[in-house]
Amino acid sequence: MRLLETTLCGARMPNPLVLASGIWGLTGGNLVRAAKEGAGAVTSKSCSLQARPGYGTPALLEWDNAMLNSMGLSNPGVDAMLDELRFAIRNAGVPLLASAFGNSYDDFARMCERLATVKPALIEIDISSPNHKPGVKTDKPFACVPADAAKVTEVSKNSCGRIPLCVKLSPNVSDITEIAKAVEEAGADAICAINSVKAMAIDVEARRPVLANKVGGLTGPAIFPIALRAVYEIRRTVEVPIIGTGGVTTGKDAVAMMMAGANAVGVGSAIAFRDKPFVRIAEEMGIFMRENGYRKVSELKLEE
Ligand SMILES: Cc1cc2nc3c(=O)[nH]c(=O)nc-3n(C[C@H](O)[C@H](O)[C@H](O)COP(=O)(O)O)c2cc1C
Known part of the structure; x- marks a missing residue:
């Protein structure tokens, strides 16, 4: 489907849909599966220097049009993840974004150095x-x-070598453009927005919070308008490419993200709401673009 082809920091993607971090991304096999099911790029689950067990259960709940989780960034640690990433890079056939987190600036620097050794796309x-x-x-x-x-951002960028750095932003701030500007000036090559929206649920019969960790992050269709607004505001502040992420479930959601100014579109919780979301969202984008006379995805951006 040539119509949907695009690039992100020089990496060629068959379509703009990126598997979001934390969704299927813990193993190389599942990253490859997402690519085979139509993702244009895949992001691995965020990993840290040491393994982390994550928080207690219940840690994930699903209802109407959203998911609430407090997984707590459980991961097997970077040593174990590097093998999974190598497998995905060899077999996925689409760019891989390797995701890292840490507890300190030094952790981030060391994580970026380690991840750069397997040469992910970002x-x-x-x-x-x-x-x-x-x-x-x-x-x-x-x-x-x-x-x-x-x-x-600065310490991470200094440790990535030639690999472009994408910084993932939070919607839980009063002004996301301040943060976007700060990370662009510090050397970010791309921005991913947004991560999950801080939220909670209370079981009124049991009279206690549902999640063991009490608060967690809301994702899925319910947060789409929040993500769209964040991307729209960021686009008007920075030049770097944006991966617009949050609640995208249909082709029209993806088109709207690109109209708001995204260069690629993250897809995460949609896997819980639709069968084969990547291939379907891509198909729906293609239909919309053909019906409306768009010849490439970059034409979707809103005119000012
Ligand atoms: C179960 C779960 C785990 C996640 N883990 C991570 C993670 O490890 N690192 C990260 O940057 N984002 C993580 N996220 C956030 C997603 O990458 C994405 O930003 C968010 O879910 C919004 O997109 P969506 O509505 O399409 O899911 C996670 C989300 C979910 C639902």
Whole structure:
């Protein structure tokens, strides 16, 4: 489907749909599966220097049009992940974004150095998961304080070698454009927006929060308008490519993301709402574009 072909920081993608981090991305086999099912690029589950068990259960709940999770960034650690990433790079046939997180600036630097050794298309740093509070002064995710977001971007960029760096932003801030500007100035080559929206659920009969961790991150169709607004605002502030992520479930959602200014479109929770979401979303995008006379995805961006 040539109509949908695009590039992200020089990496060629058959379509703009990117498997979002944390969804199927823990094993090389599942990253390859996402590519075979139509993803134009795939992002691995965020990993850290040491293995992390994550939070207790219940850690994931699904209802009407959203999912709420407090997985707590469980992962087997970077050593184990490197083998999975090598497998995916050899077999997926689409670009791989390798995702990392850490508890300190030094952790991020070391993670980027390790991930760069397998030569992914991009390295993505997760500085925005709502459940992860790194050990910095503010006790907030790096993505929630402009100076912290800039510093973590700078140290990561210095450790990526030639691999482009994508920084994943949080919607849980009063002004996402401040953070976007800070990370672009600090050297980010791309931005992924958004991570999950901080949220909770209470079981009124049991009179207690449903998630073992009490609060978690909301994802899926319910957050689509929040993500769309974030991408729209970021596009008007920075030049770097944006992976517009959050609630995309249909071809028209993906088209709207690109109209808002995204260069590629992240797809995560849609796997819980539709069968074979990548191939279907891509098909629907293609139909919309043909019916409306668009010849390439870059033409979708809104006229100012
Ligand atoms: C179960 C689950 C695990 C996730 N794990 C990660 C993660 O490890 N790193 C990360 O950057 N984002 C993670 N995310 C956030 C997604 O990558 C994405 O930003 C978010 O889900 C919004 O997109 P969606 O509505 O299409 O799912 C996770 C989301 C879910 C639902």
